[in-house]
Amino acid sequence: MSMRAPVTDLPLMFVEVGILAGEVPILSQITLTFDAGAPTVLIGPNGSGKTTLLRAAMGLIPASRGRITWGGRENAPSDRRAFMFQRPVMLRRSVAGNIRYALAAANAPRAAIEERTSHLLKVVGLEPLAQRPARRLSGGEQQRLALARALARAPTILFLDEPTASLDPHATKAIEDVIRDIASIGVKVVMSTHDLGQAKRLGGDIVLLHRGQLIEHTLALDFFDTPRTPEARRFIAGELLV
């Protein structure tokens, strides 16, 4: 593994990407570039295609049309990308065991696993719960563990699908703090959220999706101050986009 050339998955580019579920288009004509920098936040109503876009960006589902490239390569192996699902599944192991598993899956050197496990536990603040069964954790703790598992892959890009959905403000803050720390050390974060406040707090740039189409992609400051499209204006105003 150490012999691998220091390739990067950035920039991650979508060129006229369309994704179909059977005959139904989920995403169409998406052209979009994710580059190094502050987190990119995907927003848009339910069913607008945020999760599908994240999965395609991770490489979990193929594009039906168009091209997706990572650092200029198609079909780039996903070992430097990580994904946190909206409802992460806890493996039937201890908290530390979940992290060890993710480290082993990412081919971390055996000798380094224990040390990196305790480091990651510290990063997400789960040290006191290390020996607990992961499935007995609270929702917020499970999200933090999932985050630690994702970080175990030492990703260059980290995808987060609604990382704080259904968490209380306290737990939400804990997650956001970790995300900020991750972003500050140069990991590209691409996340979706329903929470406009969170988009404002974390986002460097904002992607607004609606009915599988890309409506706007601008810097967060511009998006909230001077939205260009009527959909963006209505969405920010809290109106239902149908």
Next chain:
Amino acid sequence: MFNRRTLFAAAALGAFALTAPAFAQEKSIVVSSTTSTQDSGLFGHILPLFKAKTGIDVKVVSQGTGQALDTGRRGDADVVFVHARSAELKFLEEGFSTKRYPVMYNDFVLIGPKSDPAGIKGSKDIVAALKTIKDKGAPFISRGDKSGTHVAELALWKVAGIDVEAANSSKDLGPWYKSIGQGMGAALNTASAGNSYVLADRGTWLSFKNRGDLVIAVEGDKRLFNQYGVMLVNPAKHPNVKKELGQQFIDWLVSAEGQKAISDYKIGGEQLFYPNANDAGA
């Protein structure tokens, strides 16, 4: 990590499974014999004596005589020890053994309920008794398993002028005659449950505990005597046969010492088997 763990678990499981069935392969022979010798407890008495003298373990598979002979025919036993003279002679004729040794005899008894619905209790004439049972339609249980006892029963019916085998298969016999296709103990259990008559060997009867209302109805008729023979399975047919050890067992059975061991076996003071190895015609 997961691979190593799984391998470890599989290895542990495998090691356990492999060590478990490790058995000492000592000097032993397989004897296929009849349920009557086993159930009567005779083997429990004589085999330890034989083992003490020779160190040979005798593994007894007890089956009906027909099945026991088939086990020998297939080569799955080294020695057969059964009681159905005509079937044994056929076994010899087919070449599955080269010599039959008479060993001992016991006798059959006709068992029936205390209430004695056929009115035959105390009779010394088995043939007349069977005729009466048929005429009165008193319930009768047959082994129906091609065992020595079953073969003897069929022969006795024939002497009584009733071909139950033919009649039974054409269902002409009536509901009083039931063929159950099981061993001696099961036949006695069935008879006990239904207060029926049944032909049994004395040994099994004496050691049988679930008698209920059953008692001996007819005994002592010469035609009820039951000869046992022993044969070594022919090594020319089945090379796996342990011929030295098997022959050693046979020689011991017909020796003075073996014959004495047989006559010494008693239940409640009653001798079960009468050695007659010297009676060449038996």
Next chain:
Amino acid sequence: MSGDVSALQLVLSGDPGLFAIVRLSLMVSLSAVAFAALIGVPLGAFLALTRFPGREAAIVVLNALMGLPPVVVGLAIFLMLSRSGPLGSWGLLFTPQAMIIAQTVLVAPIIAALARQTIEDLWVEYREELAAMNIGPAGRVATLIWDARFSLVTALLAGFGRAAAEVGAIMIVGGNIDGFTRTMTTAIALETSKGDLPLAVGLGIVLILIVIAINGLAWGARRAGERIAG
């Protein structure tokens, strides 16, 4: 009942004959379960994780094989292992090994079918997470078996229950030889045929108690494991 008394006396007196029978029964059935697990769990995992034409039919057949009649299995193994059969030269008929083989054949479909169900359920749950972690096919199987281990214990127990309870197969291939291939169940059959019903009942009670004890131990191990791993 006098049955429990005589059985209890046998147990309390530490009767070596009874002890040998119990030990042989456990050895045969546990070995059969171990072998059946080595066959059944990977087979169940394979059926759970792969898609191929005829897979549904294979699952139906496997489920049906859970109800294989022991006597039929016993007869089939008997014909294979008999000196006159294709594997006669192994000389295994009327040995404990033959009984282990017969019970393995009986138990493997149960473990495979239950493992298939368990692993497939877990697979549905884990599938995306493992895909996101780039776990290959071998790692997937290992992970699912390891994480399903406490549920798989139930499958092993079902298999053990079947093995410990059956008499038809081991009677035929073992021959019920005193001190060599006589197990609890064949001894019960023998004592019943000898009309010694109290002893048969007593042995039956001992058998049931042993099965309950083993299930209890496995249950305890499962609970303890779940406390650690969830």
